[in-house]
Amino acid sequence: MKIKYFSVVFVLFLFIKTYAQSHEDPMLFSVDGEPVYVSEFLRVYNKNLDLVQDESQKDVDEYLSLYINYKLKLKEAKALGLDKKESYSRELNTYRNQLAKSYISDSRVTEALVKEAYDRISHDVKANHILVRVDENASPQDTLAAYHEIHKLRERALNEGFEVVRKQVHDGKTIFGEELGYFTGFKMVYKFENAAFNTPVGAISMPFRTRFGYHILKVFDKRKSRGERTVAHIMIGFNSKDTLHGSPETRIHEIYKKINQGSDFEVLAKQFSEDKSSASKGGLLKPFSGGQLSAPEFEEVAFSLEHIGDVSQPFKTKFGWHIVKLYEKTPVAPFEVMKPELEVKVKRDDRSRLIDEALYAKLRQRYKVGSEPPALDYFASLLNENYFTRSWRLPEDFQGNKPLITIGDRTLTYNDFGSYLLDSQRGFNNRAPFKDVVLKHYNAFLNRNLVTYREDNLEQENKDFALIMGEYRDGLLLFDLMESTIWNAGNDSTELQQFYETHKSNYHVPERIDAIVASSSQQKTLKKVAQLLEQGLALDKIKNLVNSNTNIEVIFTTGIMDAGHQALPEAYTFKMGLSKIYRHNSGFVLVQTKEILPASIKSFDEAKGAVISDYQDFKEENWVKALRKKYEVRVDQKVLDQVKQTVKNN
DSSP states (O other), X not given: OOHHHHHHHHHHHHHHHHHHHTTOOOEEEEETTEEEEHXXXXXXXXXXXXXXXXXXXXXXXXXXXXXXXXXHHHHHHHHTTGGGOHHHHHHHHHHHHHHHHHHHSOHHHHHHHHHHHHHHHTEEEEEEEEEEEOOTTOOHXXXXXXXXXXXXXXXXXXXXXXXXXXXXXXOSSSEEEEEEEEEOTTSSOHHXXXXXXXXXXXXXXXXXXXXXXXXXXXXXXXXXXXXXXXXXXXEEXXXXXXXXXXXXXXXXXXXXXXXXXXXXXXXXXXXXXXXHHHHTTXXXXXXXXXXXXXXXXXHHHHHHOOSTTOBOOOEEETTEEEEEEEEEEEOSOOHHHHHHHHHHHHHHSTTHHHHHHHHHHHHHHXXXXXXXXXXXXXXXXXXXXXXXXXXXXOOTTOOTTSEEEEETTEEEEHHHHHHHHHHHGGGOOSOOOHHHXXXXXXXXXXXXXXXHHHHHTHHHHOHHHHHHHHHHHHHHHHHHHHHHHTGGGGGOHHHHHHXXXXXXXXXXXXXXXXXXXEEESOHHHHHHHHHHHHTTOOHHHHHHHHOOSSOOOOEEEEEEEETTOTTXXXXXXXXXXXXXXXXXXXEEEEEEEEEEEOOEEOOHHHHHHXXXXXXXXXXXHHHHXXXXXXXXXXXXXXXXXXXXXXXXXX
């Protein structure tokens, strides 16, 4: 952290603390009588201080103006009743439920699972498996039959060979024998992953069950993860607009020959690669790991390169033709770097069941809920065979009002659990002793209510959660308001057209040229090309005269270009005819301009996207002015001066 930033944060903290210690949190401003206090403003200002890109927003006065506008919009949203909309409440509750999960899980268990997950993603395992399908809710008879079948298959695999048995028994219906190849953590359900990583290489696992049925697997290899690769590439797409050079395959092989002749890879990428997102960076791509790309062929080529600087031969993917250069080989990132990402994955994975069990135990202790289930014998005595046919009902003399269990300040009654039993009979397919049925449902009932109580009271029990919920609540409300008031402005074609007519001078196409650009690493080559162009020779004939099967001396780029086109040197000034030879990207270029297309005003359709954006900004500016007239804003200048002075001194 920068020292200057630290000092600002520290002084702001002292400023807030001083007010808290004096039992006073002064009002900074009010909107239509609703106060906004110093602590809130400083918290938000401090939070965003290092995030804003516009330096003016770090100015307290400027930021205060923005925050007042924010509060005005929230005031208007509530005045319009947007906070009463069913869709708003539904989305807010959905977010709250998602956020709450991260605040109520057991961190110790999560940490252990995250460390295990890191170890798993740091390695690959190669395995095949045999699966006997059986439904999770299958009858005891079907479950037992599947269990016996998988044990028989394991005995056969041990005696006859795993692969022999796997191929013989696969029918694609009830028994599956599949090749899985290499996989790493999170690629399989957790129980399967556990079996694969815990089985030694060459061994056959003991039978284990997942939600798909019973499995056995054989592990063939384990290796460290291949990590990440950083590469650059040159791409010629299948739909290349420049057809002069022939097919994309011909073009990419011409470029490959240039590389082998010693031309700079990055220079060629800047000049010719049709991946516009990477061409300007010499073809450089962001780092990627195994399984991350949607083009497996690209990934395999990238990981096959051994040494930094190695260049692949041309190859094809679904996007076009590529040449790849290796820049960096990076092992799996350190644990602390990957920890946040792994935490998210762990909580979404089957591992979450272990986290849940730890959570329930912690909540029972937190809210002092005893381990002995109360009154379960009474509920077991109420059940009968109708429960297994989903036709059971509570008796008329049911003692529903009696207290069953207390969680915090909430008491659950017999009626609460009785209703839960009624609803749960729909999901209970297997017969079992009534006492076992009641105990299973009681534990599920208690766990659900423990979590519900914790979630319902998170705002009171966790300040961070309350602050985040408040921010999301206001942000969601503001989004609905902006969408209905400003962002849908683009739907009014008449108003947009009028705005365009008034401001059309803002929307123009820059001057462009229709040109041929010849690129070469040799200046003398372009002198020869210039002579041939002056003679009026076709480009394909020039290429045949200058290039050979083994040497590519010149590459042409044709089409409509503006001054910023990657093929044009910065020093080039638009002029009809042949240019002089320019240095460009460590090589040389020659430009033949066939036509200069003057700058022009874009039509409404051409400029529509920019028009909509500008019109929305224009409408919002006037709307905020109207809100400031509608709602009275009062700023306590004395308090504001204190805030400004504190920030200024540091």
